[in-house]
Amino acid sequence: MPLLNGTELDLLPTMGVGSYASPGWLTAMRRALRAGTAGPADLEEAILDAVRVAVCDQEDAGLDILSDGEIRRQRFLWNVVEKLSGLSVVPAQRKLGVMSYDSAPRFETVERVGAPEGFGLVQEYTDVRKLTRKPIKVCCPGPLTIVMPITPKGGYDGDYLPLLYDLAELVNRELKQVVAAGATFIQIDEPPAVGRTPVLPVEETGALFNKAVEGLEAKIALHICFGNNQGRPAMKRTYRPLFPGILEAKAEQIALEFSNREMSEVELWSEFGGERELAAGVIDVKSMYLETPEDVAERIRTVLQHVDPDKLYLTCDCGFSASSRGLARAKLHALVAGARIVRQELQGG
Ligand SMILES: [Zn+2]
Numbered sequence: 001m002p003l004l005n006g007t008e009l010d011l012l013p014t015m016g017v018g019s020y021a022s023p024g025w026l027t028a029m030r031r032a033l034r035a036g037t038a039g040p041a042d043l044e045e046a047i048l049d050a051v052r053v054a055v056c057d058q059e060d061a062g063l064d065i066l067s068d069g070e071i072r073r074q075r076f077l078w079n080v081v082e083k084l085s086g087l088s089v090v091p092a093q094r095k096l097g098v099m100s101y102d103s104a105p106r107f108e109t110v111e112r113v114g115a116p117e118g119f120g121l122v123q124e125y126t127d128v129r130k131l132t133r134k135p136i137k138v139c140c141p142g143p144l145t146i147v148m149p150i151t152p153k154g155g156y157d158g159d160y161l162p163l164l165y166d167l168a169e170l171v172n173r174e175l176k177q178v179v180a181a182g183a184t185f186i187q188i189d190e191p192p193a194v195g196r197t198p199v200l201p202v203e204e205t206g207a208l209f210n211k212a213v214e215g216l217e218a219k220i221a222l223h224i225c226f227g228n229n230q231g232r233p234a235m236k237r238t239y240r241p242l243f244p245g246i247l248e249a250k251a252e253q254i255a256l257e258f259s260n261r262e263m264s265e266v267e268l269w270s271e272f273g274g275e276r277e278l279a280a281g282v283i284d285v286k287s288m289y290l291e292t293p294e295d296v297a298e299r300i301r302t303v304l305q306h307v308d309p310d311k312l313y314l315t316c317d318c319g320f321s322a323s324s325r326g327l328a329r330a331k332l333h334a335l336v337a338g339a340r341i342v343r344q345e346l347q348g349g
Pocket of ligand 1: 017319
């Protein structure tokens with residue numbers, strides 16, 4: 001049976017990748033705050049209610065491992081970058097038309113970066129811990145993700161590598177506090193290192209990851225993410241160039257997107273999986289199509305051709321931050337129902 005910090009879980013544990021669909025009224029509340037018709041206390045009350053809704057939807061669907069739904073974060077990354085010191089803002093250069101990756105502001109360093117008040121993940125964890133007795137996963141963007149909107153200038157002389165290691169150190173400091181607060185399962189979200197700026201050898205990304213998780217006494221997972229801004233990926237969707245270099249990363253679990261690519265490259269796990277756990281994306285969050293439980297079961301059976309059932313967790317390709325809540329909730333139900341079908345097959349029932 002799969003183990004989470006010494007506790008046996010049901011076979012094929014289910015969980016989301018991290019973010020959950022934000023309720024429409026929370027978006028309205030954020031707008032009201034910007035317009036001055038709501039105050040910070042109104043927004044805080046709405047956020048806590050939205051976390052409750054996210055937990056309730058996950059529990060109702062029957063997920064085995066929950067998250068806070070990353071309700072406090074906007075555009076996934078904004079709330080983390082916003083907490084960094086040493087940056088100046090470069091306003092978005094394109095604000096009209098279809099919103100995309102270039103519709104957000106960018107940043108330039110003016111000195112070495114810091115996070116004097118942390119990223120806020122301790123609060124995210126303690127908020128959700130009060131609401132459920134189920135295991136919780138805490139997700140944090142890694143240095144390669146956080147650096148995406150940042151250009152190294154002052155303090156780094158245009159060099160990405162020392163900036164990345166400073167960010168890894170800040171992530172590590174944050175996660176140590178999250179673990180001290182009681183978290184036992186941490187997932188770092190990173191893009192594939194190949195074909196993007198900054199260009200790093202895959203092995204270097206492993207070293208960077210290891211710096212971010214150094215000394216953490218928790219189960220560690222790595223979600224390798226192709227991007228999900230407005231439901232659209234931002235990179236070439238292949239994992240093959242990452243192997244075997246990515247295996248340098250000290251993550252006991254790797255969470256990968258398969259459904260949106262019709263299960264392409266799942267065979268990589270036969271070649272490189274070894275003793276590591278796979279969290280396989282068997283729900284396509286970037287498609288409006290609602291999977292049936294049998295669709296999900298079929299995907300799980302495909303994955304099981306390449307991974308031992310004891311090493312398999314089931315998840316969604318990516319988070320639900322770009323999905324409507326009704327669809328996200330229905331997809332979670334499909335995930336759990338699909339897992340149940342295959343669990344019964346494996347247990348001979
Ligand atoms: Zn993702």
